[in-house]
Amino acid sequence: MKRHFIASAIVALATLSCTTGEKLYEKHAIVPEGATLEEIIDIAARVTPTRNQLEWQQMELTAFLHYGINTYTDREWGNGKEEPTLFNPTAFDANQIVESLKAGGFKLIILTCKHHDGFCLWPSKFTEHSVKNSPYKGDIVKEISDACRKHGIKFGVYLSPWDRNAPSYGDSPEYNKYFINQLTELLTEYGEVSEVWFDGACGEGPNGKVQVYDWKAVTETIHRLQPEAVTAICGDDIRWVGNESGKGRESEWNVTPLAPKVYGNSEEIRKELKIDETSRDLGSRDLIANAKELFWYASETDVSIRPGWFYHESQNNYVRSLKNLVDIYFSSVGSNSSLLLNIPPTTEGKVHPTDSVRLKEFGDYLRNAFAEDFVKGGSRVKKINAGESVTYRIKDGTKINCVMLQENIAKGQRVEKFKVELLIDGQWITVGRGTTIGYKRLLRFSETTAEELRITIEESRRTAEILRTGLFMCPELGANSNNAKEYFSSSAWATPGNDGRRIFDNDIETVWRSKDMQPLTIDLTETKNIKGFAYVPAGKVNGEGTITKYRLYTSLDGETWEQDGGDREFENIRNNPTAQNIRFASARNVRFIKIEPTETTDNSGTYTVAEFGVIIK
Numbered sequence: 001m002k003r004h005f006i007a008s009a010i011v012a013l014a015t016l017s018c019t020t021g022e023k024l025y026e027k028h029a030i031v032p033e034g035a036t037l038e039e040i041i042d043i044a045a046r047v048t049p050t051r052n053q054l055e056w057q058q059m060e061l062t063a064f065l066h067y068g069i070n071t072y073t074d075r076e077w078g079n080g081k082e083e084p085t086l087f088n089p090t091a092f093d094a095n096q097i098v099e100s101l102k103a104g105g106f107k108l109i110i111l112t113c114k115h116h117d118g119f120c121l122w123p124s125k126f127t128e129h130s131v132k133n134s135p136y137k138g139d140i141v142k143e144i145s146d147a148c149r150k151h152g153i154k155f156g157v158y159l160s161p162w163d164r165n166a167p168s169y170g171d172s173p174e175y176n177k178y179f180i181n182q183l184t185e186l187l188t189e190y191g192e193v194s195e196v197w198f199d200g201a202c203g204e205g206p207n208g209k210v211q212v213y214d215w216k217a218v219t220e221t222i223h224r225l226q227p228e229a230v231t232a233i234c235g236d237d238i239r240w241v242g243n244e245s246g247k248g249r250e251s252e253w254n255v256t257p258l259a260p261k262v263y264g265n266s267e268e269i270r271k272e273l274k275i276d277e278t279s280r281d282l283g284s285r286d287l288i289a290n291a292k293e294l295f296w297y298a299s300e301t302d303v304s305i306r307p308g309w310f311y312h313e314s315q316n317n318y319v320r321s322l323k324n325l326v327d328i329y330f331s332s333v334g335s336n337s338s339l340l341l342n343i344p345p346t347t348e349g350k351v352h353p354t355d356s357v358r359l360k361e362f363g364d365y366l367r368n369a370f371a372e373d374f375v376k377g378g379s380r381v382k383k384i385n386a387g388e389s390v391t392y393r394i395k396d397g398t399k400i401n402c403v404m405l406q407e408n409i410a411k412g413q414r415v416e417k418f419k420v421e422l423l424i425d426g427q428w429i430t431v432g433r434g435t436t437i438g439y440k441r442l443l444r445f446s447e448t449t450a451e452e453l454r455i456t457i458e459e460s461r462r463t464a465e466i467l468r469t470g471l472f473m474c475p476e477l478g479a480n481s482n483n484a485k486e487y488f489s490s491s492a493w494a495t496p497g498n499d500g501r502r503i504f505d506n507d508i509e510t511v512w513r514s515k516d517m518q519p520l521t522i523d524l525t526e527t528k529n530i531k532g533f534a535y536v537p538a539g540k541v542n543g544e545g546t547i548t549k550y551r552l553y554t555s556l557d558g559e560t561w562e563q564d565g566g567d568r569e570f571e572n573i574r575n576n577p578t579a580q581n582i583r584f585a586s587a588r589n590v591r592f593i594k595i596e597p598t599e600t601t602d603n604s605g606t607y608t609v610a611e612f613g614v615i616i617k
């Protein structure tokens, strides 16, 4: 039986907006059983962020600092067995780090206080695996948080739930106690904490330790000790955008049926709607038609300025170009997401000069591009219904190539389709179309001058409130000169018996798939002195057949093989399926390379390779 729409059971948390009389649902709404699509859409339009969520999204730019024992072992994922004495910064300088990030325009800095290796950057009372047993006796968390305060930047903590060092990991109640103890130290001893980041990664595999976390207790601890903090990834305020390459979605919805993992019935909801953080659609009408609950759960786009999350000297020539960073800004902040850019401190304990120059260029670019708005009256709030337009005058004779639109998300996210037109020499020309707007939408078009700007809201959930409309001139940037590949591959190479032509065609879109789990042998057709190799996976997050664990052999004649290392792992390849550039301890002469996969993302009995290369330089 269909229930009446305004039934008391509609929502868990509802607040009444004083100005419009609209009922708003802060953070979470429950859809009544039997609600029609129109009714569900109407509820979705009135789900709003909490004050903490809103203020977080308004910051736009957060910096990530991946720093820890991996910085000194040249790894991405430590195994927790490292000697703490390896952590030995020679010139740690928290002020240099914070000042470099501030110059890039970042408002909040999140430090990896503990990564998956369990090594703590603060002298935790609960473990010996920390800075207190390193030659650097100081407290990195204190130094960074103090420098943040000094420079007027907010501070956040990354605390990895997965811990490869803690003996209690996998003994759920014991480890939960340990985890909350460490969290309590971080939330009580370092002043205000604005974001708490709980990484979702765990590489234990099917036979590894399974830890059942007590997210309820974790959330309560945060709310009690730092009520202003937002919680990300395994928290319930901010979701992972779904990739680690800086790409937001074309349609990025803050209101979604994707239940944060801390909700008791999260697994059930995700299974029923067949969605997770990586799904292409997290908020369309088609999807929410089947929703029973809706959440305000905006996305955060985490990406590194270098190929790895931690500092590796070998990547000094692969720092992202300014153009690439600006493109990432447009596809994250400009697509209703927030940008979390990682800048890994070096072994010295500073931001590398190349990165710090790039950050300054990035900050200068954004400050300059958005300094002058050429729309007249674009800051007046406009209420627009679907099918209606609003027209603005443009300052005379100014060159423009970018439009900015912002919805008043304090009242919810509503626009589903819009069009941007310019009146050029008396003719309306469409220069942009889009779906969602949300907190901010930036669209670029060819440089021009125009007399007027017209925004048409083609589809909307209830009346849209446009908070700001702007027009800007964002200087064009040259090609990505310094985003070259670290590896080299040649179409002259062969794969004896495997017929893997697609591997060497220099096209990562064409993927080779094995028939079974037999090793792949590559014949370089001549002996070369190489420093390492590169495996490029099929590309999609959790892509089918991506090799996660393997053994590697090299040979001069294809008969006598030498193994490099023992059982090895492509660390973090599930979340970041990009080129894995693996360097040998020292350069060696090689003609044949053999990779023997021992585990893949889907354990389907076959594996895939998009490209394979060798590292020469």
Ligand code: FUL
Pocket (backbone or CB within 6 Å): 076, 199, 200, 201, 302, 309, 572, 575
């Ligand atoms: C991933 C981790 O496994 C990486 O090492 C990195 O910390 C990234 C931000 O999240 O899940």
